[in-house]
Amino acid sequence: MIQFHPVTAETKAVFDKYIKGSRIRNCDMAFANIYCWQETYRSEWAEADGFLIVRYRINGGRLTAYMQPVRAGGSEDFTRLIPLLESDAASLGQPLRITGLTSEAAALLRQAYPEKFVFADNRSAADYIYAAADLRNLTGRKYQPKRNHLNRFNDLYDYSYEPLTADMKDECMALEREWCRHHENCDDSSITAERRAMQRGFDKFDELGLTGGAIRIGGRIAAFTYGSPVNDDTFVIHIEKADTAYEGIFPAINRLFACRIPERYEYINREEDMGVEGLRRSKMSYHPVMLQSKITAAVLDREEREIKRLWTDVFGDDETFVDNFLINCRPHVRSFLHYEEGELASMLHVVPLRSGNGMRIAYIYAVATDPRHRRKGFATALMHMAMDSVRRTFDAAALIPSGDEVKRFYGQFGFEETGTRIEFDTDFDFGSGDADRNTAMICRLDDTRTLSQDDGRLRLEDTATTLPEL
Secondary structure: OOOOEEOOHHHHHHHHHHHOOOOOOOHHHOHHHHHHOHHHHOOEEEEEOOEEEEEEEHHHOOOEEEEOOEEOOOOOOOHHHHHHHHHHHHHOOOOOEEEEEOHHHHHHHHHHOOOOOEEEEOHHHOEEEEEHHHHHHOOOHHHHHHHHHHHHHHHHOOEEEEEOOHHHHHHHHHHHHHHHHOOOOOOOHHHHHHHHHHHHHHHOOOOOOOEEEEEEEOOEEEEEEEEEEOOOOEEEEEEEEEOOOOOOHHHHHHHHHHOOOOOOOOEEEOOOOOOOHHHHHHHHOOOOOEEEOOEEEEOOOHHHHHHHHHHHHHHOOOHHHHHHHHHHHHHHOEEEEEEEOOEEEEEEEEEEEEEOOOOEEEEEEEEEEOHHHOOOOHHHHHHHHHHHHHOOOOOEEEEOOOOHHHHHHHHOOOOEEEEEEEEEEOOOOOOOOOHHHOEEEEEEOOOOOOOOEOOOEEEEEEOOOOOOOO
């Protein structure tokens, strides 16, 4: 049995022993991140058979996962720990799930256990890793737009730069609140969690080994950033906030701090984009030298194996597609299932999404019944259960019918043909596979609001961390 311990500021010495000399560049394994986000992920740590193991709750929910175990300065082959990890997961009543795997570690796991795991890679979770020299110098034609922004900033503003300290917490949190007031969904759980993480970071700033910088304009802090090393060659930027009323301020704080990160760090990790389109464009504009994949390996539980069997039998999708849904999407999805004689006979899934104007949309997805059990009312019963639950939480429900013959079926639950084409701003493609056929049926649950539509289109976004559970 693995003996796990709570993460405290003093735990940093243990992490340093294992990670500093490793090849791990994953921002999630930077100790400051683990400590600061502990209230959300409830992380714990343990030492076993020469490895450091981190166990946490996915998005703070009931599902448990383990980060890739790390051996001090050694290889990435942790496969001998699998029986121990699987036993620990079983003690929690869950199958084993390992996240943050490098491609090398995933290959070793596939080789050691060729039939045991399914794998999925989430592009939104990939870390953007840059050559530190590139961010300091911004040389070459590809960085000309950044230099233009910096020149504009230097011409417009009389500013000063200073090292960030814990004493500047109140000023920085005031800037964060000001930033929040100018953005929609400021009270989302993800933003609230980030605010708590920042507060924990400032409260233990020196103990966590954090360093940062701030820009002052007119005597007040207009931008600040901080980060910490994850290993001997990579420094991670954890937080970067700025008042966008000042033109070019983000490129300015980015470069000013990069110039002060010790030169022994060859790489700068600016973390993931979380699937946010604007953030992705911004991070790509700095030309990363690598995107650090974070692969998830999972042992499917009985329910997930049954979903996969029925899915492939009815829809004919390949295993990679279904595995991606089960690993990356299902932790945020509510599944409604009906069994007959121990086998899954019918299923549907409710995916929490959000429209462009912030309306909460329940997307009904992957409705399927085993051919042996059709015309028995199983799908109808599941739809009644799902819609009863949806009405308590969402503003509208939407789906893409697979053909004309099922439109009457969904019509009895209040879904109407709209001619609206759904566009998914999500990592996983919930559509039909043909964008021109993604025409929605919609059930309006809140008649006081209008869906965000532009020329007959409805844009839906991920909201896994912002909507309450059904």
